[in-house]
Amino acid sequence: MITVRVFVTGLGVISPAGSGAESIQEAISHSRSFLTNLHLFQPGPDGAMPAGQVEHLQRGDLPRTHLLAISAAKQAVAKATPPESIFMACTTGGMALTEELMASGQSDPEMFSMHATGTVGQAVAKSIGCEGPVFTVSTACSSSAVALALAVYAMRSGQYKRVLVGGADSLCQLTYFGFHMLQLVDPKGARPLDKYRAGMTVAEGAAMLLLEAADKAPPGSLGEIMGVGLSCDAYHPTAPHPDGTGAYRAMAQALDDAGLGTGDIDYINLHGTGTPDNDKSEAKAVLDLFGDKTPVVSSTKGIFGHSLAASGAIEAVVALDSIGTLTIPPNVGCTEPDPQLGLAPVLQPTRAEIKRVLSNSFGFGGNNASILLGACVEKSAYDKSAPENHTQQQDDWLVVNACECVTGAGFIEQTTKAVRVGKSCSGVFPVEQLVEGLPVRSLRRIKRLSKMAIALGARLSDESDKAEIHQVHFGTGWGPMSETHDFLTRLFADPNKLSSPTDFVGSVHNAPAGQLAIRHKATGPSATATDRHLAFEQALYMAQLLARSDQTTLLVSADEYHQKFSPLLDPKYDRSPSDGGAGFILTSDRARLPSARLRATHLGKSNSVQQIALRINQFISESRDREYGLIMLRIQDALNEKKQDMLALLNGLYPSTTIMEYENSLGFFATVSACAAALAVKWVEDGKARPGPDSEEILLEDRGVLLLNLGEYSAAVEVIP
């Protein structure tokens, strides 16, 4: 067993305090707040509220979030060769630009090409010359801490030695007004832990960390990621569990993951948003877990504000700074600590012997992450008994216990039948049929994407005899477009800048995951992957990384068709409106027979057919002698002109294997690959496939099905008996 340790060997940061690690250090040592009245766009009629704005960011062709991310990434890898992979956290992608375009009535899809969250990580990759896979994580305010945890798991699996991970979000009207609608914004600026605190301050920024896997600290290391903990409240779409149980579990797991105890932590950098509820439940969780061993604590959101997907990464930089300078950052904004919280936040920068820091990040959907960062020491803290999950795991196949899909034709039975008789599944399945049988009250306040996820989840639960679910993972190309569209349209139309709080809550990309977690009482780790046509493959990969032998996973991947947004954002799919998705209940062991296993492999970036050929060849050599009776192929837009070359290539590689171009049968939408995987699972279980009316029945026997999703970024999903 090889124990993998993960070290931080480079970092970059840009925040309202400025750019570079020195800006963080200076802000902390001077106890300064960088929250100023909003001037980036027009505020509401009540005037500008405080916001954390990055000044002097050069305007470019790219949206603000992309520019922030690139700035941080370039700093992080300045002295290093490009990483093998990128884990990027982001909640709103190119939203700030999309808002401007929408407000000015733009309708040219080309202008919206940087809208998707996934474009941020890919722009970063381009700027630093990374050719490996780029993963996009979107779990609201915990996004970059979740991305960090995923990156650590990916490195422990032995797959990557060098990974760039972090988060970025720019201010935009959706979040600025959205949090305002939720009455979560403190008009005086965030005062975390203060007796009179009245909310958070929305901010922007980016931070990226270069991670290296090694058995001991590489020269110049800034610290070690010693442990990570993820959990879900499964309680409410926005409010934290009042008892802080989810936060407690995330922190406890981070300690456990590092093989450390409560007495080993020197400082906790709290999530500490400044909202009455967050600070209260987090304080309870800290006191419940640490008791009389509670270390010194502070929140730094009074300095930098809450930069959503960036905040976890920025606070990881703060944690490393506190270890490096032996300084506890001050809880700026708090003058009179709330006695009801029972915590004594550090109010001035204070010198202390800090070796290990716990950094908390919690988000909507009850999504919690806790990261344990430590000073570089020669010997690992857990030399005697390395925790099992620090060692390389080779077997990352997930066993399908149940699967379901929905397309324009209906659920999996109707979809399989339609494919068999050659009827197109393209279309938008009527919502009344989608949610048939579900309690009306349970669907209140949610729109099409969440309804799809809930319908799939409910059917899977029935199919698996209501198997206990521990983890929920979700993949979506575009997120909840209905809620996003409705929130912005109403906001732009109202001179008082009012819009629906429910729509804002529902607009976050992980909202469907939060809904699923609540319904299935899944309190384990939860990740949401959001990268256009690879969202399903990324979510599956994240499920592999987070799989535990004693836990059952519900993986759902879906996209909705939206009349206004789909043609703008995903123009290829305008030609025939369709949507859908699929869900899987996954375990590590076989609970029933026959059963299929599946696994995603990400092939990274390719700029030409030749390069894709290389990637596929490498994949084949690594998949050794697994045989496939059917190849299910999707060729993304970017490659469309070279489709014939691609087909010729695959025919050369797999001369006697049928190739099914599944978009033609299943419809054109981002997560159609999830539906294809569901069909593949059924066929593998049956031992035979019937991919169309013109093809003979394919006897698979003990052969599998290979799904290839090829484009600028490519991925393979294997489904085997």
Place this chain on the structure above:
Amino acid sequence: MSDLRTELKHKLVKTLDLQDVNPDEIADDEPLFGDGLGLDSIDVLEIVVMIEQDFGIKIDNKELGQEVLRSVSTLADYIEKHSKNATG
């Protein structure tokens, strides 16, 4: 029953998408939260936005919202009182 109360009941059902509730069956003093209609904190905010957009009356903090939104009656009383103030 005043017209305002009836109007509010219909608005609540529409705004909160309460498909399984007949607005005319909501009692004036029926609790909106907890065991009554079973609404929660996000519903409070949704109603707050509706009241501001439709009646021009702000309810700008959570505590006030929970106080005012105990029932259709309390909400109607609050609107009547503040509309009068607004019109002088």
